[in-house]
Amino acid sequence: MRPRLSCEGLHACSGCEIALLNSGERLLGLLDRVTIVHFPLLMDHKYSGQGEAAEIDLPEAEIGLVSGGVASEEHLAVLRAMRQQCRILIAVGTCATHGGIPALRNQWPVDQAIATVFSGFEGKSACQIEALVPLDRVYGIDEQVTVDCCLPGCPPRPETIVATIEALLKGETPRLPSKSVCETCPTVRTGKGQRTVRRFLANADYDPQAPVAGMRCLLEQGLLCMGPVTAGGCGGPDAPLCIRARVPCRGCYGPVRPGGNPLLDMLNALASNGSDHRSIVDRRSLLRFCGAHGLLKPLGKRG
């Protein structure tokens, strides 16, 4: 019997699943070697209280992929069922590993966030969602269950997802990129940077005809590039994706050091090099992809 593959998306946008489907010919090779038993994005499957079944009913699988963070009781129940049924559970995408964009919500108390987003007239919510029982914040899935492998990225590189599954099929430990974006970036560094950091309102300075390797490091140009603190691998063997587009890294792969705090690490890197960290506007947005694990919290009521 071929190994079974089960995919589930929680608080996410389906982009990670699309990335898997976007892996070209390697996907065809993969489809010959596994049986997909559960993949709500591809095939209809009533499994969580829809139709007749009242309980969550997921099939057993050798490999389970879960994208998205955990934001509601429903997500939590589905995630626990996935953990129970899958021998190896992989967190796919930054939402699953670090909370991702949805975890920006963790900056506010949950009732305030919902009242703001679904605001109606005269203080009454326009949208009465009974099925949605929100948790107190958005969690990464590794905060709720044991995860065997974390694949960050928004989305992760298609080749990396397939390579990880193929390695697991062979019984090997997947080799994941562990370098930072800067370590995989070919731009020119001179060691003499700007003292201030500006927002990316005007383009970087570069010659459009020349390759990326001829461009000056964006951080040295005074742009807030999160390359130093962000896990690399987005570009594969080539330059990081955003740098290739001549745009500073936004940090979508999460912290390069496990358990790191990109906000603190980035400001620390700037301060250690003599840049003025106070020139950053809205520095909390440096946690835009990593709000889970308690990194983003509602501000204290003081002041």
Add this chain to the structure above:
Amino acid sequence: MTPEPKIIAFCCNWCSYAAADLAGISRLQYPGSVRIIRVMCSGMVHPEMVLHALNKGADGVMIVGCHLGECHYIKGNELALARAEVLTDTLEDLGFESERFQITWVSSSEPERLAEAFRGMSGRLTSLRRAERHQAAAGE
């Protein structure tokens, strides 16, 4: 009785740790809840270490180094100061009161100054705790 606020103090090997030694020899009094961690230089204390201490339940964290201009490694304490400014700004973003962190300079011949800094920090944290209790009681 509530315990004294727990304070983690990173003291540099060359000035402030020697001052702590001298404070002990001189039998100076400071709160027993201060936990001193000796580091080679105040500049080696990464902000993550401070955050880790707070996340693990410390009430406050101090970095104590040589006076500016007297660093054993020439510029380590200037780096520590730059990092401390980042921390002071960022702690509030991360949900901690900025009073929970302090950087201060103590030379090896100033044990009284060190004990005073410890006492001051402990006092500030105690009043912070009192204010929090007060707020919590008002909120109920």
